[in-house]
Amino acid sequence: MLLNAKKYFYLLLILCIVLLSLSQYLRFRNNDGFFYGEESYYNLKIAEFIKENKAFPAEDSMSYGGRPYVGEYGYPLLLSLNIKIIPRILPILLGVFSFILFYFIITKIKFEIRGLASLILIISPTFIYLFSTLTKYSVVVFLSLFAILLHLNKKHKIALFLFIITGFFSFISSTLILIIYSIYGIFKKGKKFNLLIFFLSWIIIFFVQFFKVFKIGVPETIFGIIQFNINNIINIIFSDFGSIFGFSLFLFLMAIIGIYYINDNLLKTFIYYSVLIIFTVLTIYFNALIFLLVFLLAFFASYGIYSLFFVDWKSEIFKHLTIVILCCGLLFSIVAYMDGISKFTPTKDFADGLKFLKGQKINTVVFSDYSRGIYLNYADKKNFMDSNFLYAPGVSSRALDAERLFRTNNLNVALAIINKYNIEYIWIDKEILNKFWANEDRELLFLLRYSPQNFNKVFSNGDVEIYQYIPLNRR
Amino acid sequence: MKLQIKSWHLLLLIFFITFAFRLYFTFGTEHFSSGEAYFNLRYVNHLLENKSLMFYDDLSYGGRLLIYPPLFYVFMSLFSLGSVVMLKILPELFLSSIVFIIYFMAKDVNGNEYASLFAALLSGFIPIFLKDTLNVISPYSLALPILLLMLYSSLRLENKFYMWAFILSSFLLPLVHPIAIVFVITILVYFLLLSGGALVPTKLKKEAFLFSILAILLISFIIYKKAFFEYGINIIGQNIPLNVLADQYQPLSVSGLLIGVGILPLVLGCVGIYLGIINQKKKPVYFYSAFTLGVLILLSLRMITISVGMMILGIALCIFSALTMGSLIEYIKKTRFANLNYFIAFLLLVSFVAFSFIPSYTFLSNFTSINEEKINDIKKMAAFVDNNEVILGNLEEGHLISAIANRKNFIDTNFLLAPNPVKRLKDVEVFYTTFSEAKILELLKKYNIKVIYFSEDTKQFYFVRHLKYTKDNKCFRQEGNFYVVEC
Numbered sequence: 001m002l003l004n005a006k007k008y009f010y011l012l013l014i015l016c017i018v019l020l021s022l023s024q025y026l027r028f029r030n031n032d033g034f035f036y037g038e039e040s041y042y043n044l045k046i047a048e049f050i051k052e053n054k055a056f057p058a059e060d061s062m063s064y065g066g067r068p069y070v071g072e073y074g075y076p077l078l079l080s081l082n083i084k085i086i087p088r089i090l091p092i093l094l095g096v097f098s099f100i101l102f103y104f105i106i107t108k109i110k111f112e113i114r115g116l117a118s119l120i121l122i123i124s125p126t127f128i129y130l131f132s133t134l135t136k137y138s139v140v141v142f143l144s145l146f147a148i149l150l151h152l153n154k155k156h157k158i159a160l161f162l163f164i165i166t167g168f169f170s171f172i173s174s175t176l177i178l179i180i181y182s183i184y185g186i187f188k189k190g191k192k193f194n195l196l197i198f199f200l201s202w203i204i205i206f207f208v209q210f211f212k213v214f215k216i217g218v219p220e221t222i223f224g225i226i227q228f229n230i231n232n233i234i235n236i237i238f239s240d241f242g243s244i245f246g247f248s249l250f251l252f253l254m255a256i257i258g259i260y261y262i263n264d265n266l267l268k269t270f271i272y273y274s275v276l277i278i279f280t281v282l283t284i285y286f287n288a289l290i291f292l293l294v295f296l297l298a299f300f301a302s303y304g305i306y307s308l309f310f311v312d313w314k315s316e317i318f319k320h321l322t323i324v325i326l327c328c329g330l331l332f333s334i335v336a337y338m339d340g341i342s343k344f345t346p347t348k349d350f351a352d353g354l355k356f357l358k359g360q361k362i363n364t365v366v367f368s369d370y371s372r373g374i375y376l377n378y379a380d381k382k383n384f385m386d387s388n389f390l391y392a393p394g395v396s397s398r399a400l401d402a403e404r405l406f407r408t409n410n411l412n413v414a415l416a417i418i419n420k421y422n423i424e425y426i427w428i429d430k431e432i433l434n435k436f437w438a439n440e441d442r443e444l445l446f447l448l449r450y451s452p453q454n455f456n457k458v459f460s461n462g463d464v465e466i467y468q469y470i471p472l473n474r475r
Numbered sequence: 476m477k478l479q480i481k482s483w484h485l486l487l488l489i490f491f492i493t494f495a496f497r498l499y500f501t502f503g504t505e506h507f508s509s510g511e512a513y514f515n516l517r518y519v520n521h522l523l524e525n526k527s528l529m530f531y532d533d534l535s536y537g538g539r540l541l542i543y544p545p546l547f548y549v550f551m552s553l554f555s556l557g558s559v560v561m562l563k564i565l566p567e568l569f570l571s572s573i574v575f576i577i578y579f580m581a582k583d584v585n586g587n588e589y590a591s592l593f594a595a596l597l598s599g600f601i602p603i604f605l606k607d608t609l610n611v612i613s614p615y616s617l618a619l620p621i622l623l624l625m626l627y628s629s630l631r632l633e634n635k636f637y638m639w640a641f642i643l644s645s646f647l648l649p650l651v652h653p654i655a656i657v658f659v660i661t662i663l664v665y666f667l668l669l670s671g672g673a674l675v676p677t678k679l680k681k682e683a684f685l686f687s688i689l690a691i692l693l694i695s696f697i698i699y700k701k702a703f704f705e706y707g708i709n710i711i712g713q714n715i716p717l718n719v720l721a722d723q724y725q726p727l728s729v730s731g732l733l734i735g736v737g738i739l740p741l742v743l744g745c746v747g748i749y750l751g752i753i754n755q756k757k758k759p760v761y762f763y764s765a766f767t768l769g770v771l772i773l774l775s776l777r778m779i780t781i782s783v784g785m786m787i788l789g790i791a792l793c794i795f796s797a798l799t800m801g802s803l804i805e806y807i808k809k810t811r812f813a814n815l816n817y818f819i820a821f822l823l824l825v826s827f828v829a830f831s832f833i834p835s836y837t838f839l840s841n842f843t844s845i846n847e848e849k850i851n852d853i854k855k856m857a858a859f860v861d862n863n864e865v866i867l868g869n870l871e872e873g874h875l876i877s878a879i880a881n882r883k884n885f886i887d888t889n890f891l892l893a894p895n896p897v898k899r900l901k902d903v904e905v906f907y908t909t910f911s912e913a914k915i916l917e918l919l920k921k922y923n924i925k926v927i928y929f930s931e932d933t934k935q936f937y938f939v940r941h942l943k944y945t946k947d948n949k950c951f952r953q954e955g956n957f958y959v960v961e962c
Contacts, residue, residue: 231709234707235708235709240703241703241704241707241708242704242705242706242707249692249696250689253689313682314677314678314679314682315632315638315679315682315683317642318682318685318686319682321642321690322682322685322686322689325686325690325693329693329696332696336700336704343704438895438897438898440897
């Protein structure tokens, strides 16, 4: 029933490989093979450093004009083993294995929905993103799924080991796993020792990777400068609203239905909904939660469809129509997402802009919105700000100066900020034009376009404009 | 639903009065009443000529992508075959048919036939409804009857006919107009009202509502996919420039309601809602109250324009006015004035004539369509511009330029996915108000503008009498109300 026969497993496996390969193929065909999403470029940059220097970076001189490197070593290290081949193969491999692991986990938990849940998972935009780009969370997800499966098969020690090593890939995810493991350990007898080992290992991993935070002290900000509002949450969590790693709105709705049916106890349902809402809201600060959430949502959503299928309906017509619409909704999301893959940043024109920058003098400072910072680093340029806010030096004052520079109509103010940070290039692209000036010639854009004695447009194509600042002594 | 012959006659009479009233004003002028009508006319003609929908408009904003729900245009093409007379009659026919649905809805909340007939009569003469829907080709003409039919069917799902009507409407409504969101909000508010425990929705209703919400969401996502990707949840703002947005999405005011909805529907409707919620624990009362509240919520969240909101609010209040009337009739029956039935009916008719019919008539008598001079100007302009050049007009004239002159416009009111509407709107202001020739020449070149249309409306809107930079300037040759660019 509902894709549970063994032959469907192979069909789903083929579908999984096809979808993951297709996303890479689309980027190759339309974007010269540039990965989408900034995290890939961050990891590639660190991996390149490790490969060249045979050591982990102590500081990141390109970010915020120089800052201590505070991050996990696992994923960049993995990529650095072969910087050309591994980034192309590893995500697909991890995706396929994660799918297989998920399939077997669901087989153990709820046999009836294993096929359906796996199908819903692999046609989710979040799954495609997770295993088409270079994100450390792909390894975390794979290790966690493997550990859960081992745990279900009573192989607790190996499971614990896998849980522990997730800390080398994403410490926040590892912390979340530790919390869940602790809650589980409190309710299950005989797990206290494992919990203690997990906790001690967690501390050791923290010290190994982040010992320098004791020298640096408390970070200026944890959540950065992201604004908390409903619009932002919706735009981040739902792929249908343009998020590159969000899940389908229909997946979310189906999961809500699934949770409703999975519990007869009102209190439990309420708790499930509350947890879902809290996790969803928190994704605005911890985007990675989406990658863990999608597996849960796939499970609940498939249970939702399964229940809708087998529960007594007053009208068979409404039953069939509702199920068909839900399935069409899921299909629509993945088709729309695949269609949009080649339009995600960096596009071909965007990549050309980066290539141009890469050809310019190394280590010069490029000013742009923080969302462009990591890409600019990838072009061997120092960024003014990037989206890695943790332990960034002077993040608040830089954010303030960035806002002043973007919004100023006064050339003297603009030049003062530019000189203060030794900015040499200013990067503007379509998204920035829209975000700050609604495509109007005003504020900084006006100054850039109509002050040729101060700014020289050195690059321009359909998407990107790059201006070079001409200092007083070179005019 | 069996009606007494007498009621049928009266209902038909109300329909014919409404229809005739609308046709009288519609055919009182040769042209349509708004630029929007011409914009829709172009889509219908394109569909008839090319046998395909228009997804790229060469003429709007000098060329841009389009997204819109296509069903209305398909429907109008099929039933009008491009005849302007039919394109004038069909929307009026659909909008007049609303009186039937309002009658049945009013009967749902009240049961009294005469009160329901009165509600139907009121609904045909809501001032803002007449103003915004008369003599225009507008998707609202099809969307509003479908929305009301869907609401009415929602309460009769046990009947196969209404169930299929509901299913069909759930698919059709989002394909006609995004106003389908009103139904989704109505359902959510309805369940919120019922959560008090006064009434329990049937299982069938829950199933039907789940289905319709999902169907509306899916179809809307499919239609507006590009816009959702482009704007995210900010699609609600429809890419409308802020000053236009502030104009279209004004806050609701009592005076605005009195003028737009009319005194009778407003007073009787509000009292009806109060009586319904307090005295009558009936599902139709709760459901139509949810409809009214839903519209108010959408208005307060600025998700629908003030004119559309008031239009729907007016219709919703008409339904409840039947409840007030019914209660009044019941009350009088219990008093010693019970034998004054005919006098009361006469009084009601007089009040209808005084507070609804005459204001609507007076309002529409002063209501003008696009004037002949403007149409002639636009036709004349076409001769000076080739297919790749642009005619500059004010925001409201954009659709007219495209439809009548068949030339590229600089800006029009279809903002969704339009290229740089905010900037263009500001540039229009620059064109009409600046004195800097250099700036104008730069903009003319940038946008490839060949003709600047300087209509009376533009003069009034921007408070200008002359285009300063054209004075003694060989680059501009005046031809009546427009200037041809010659350098």
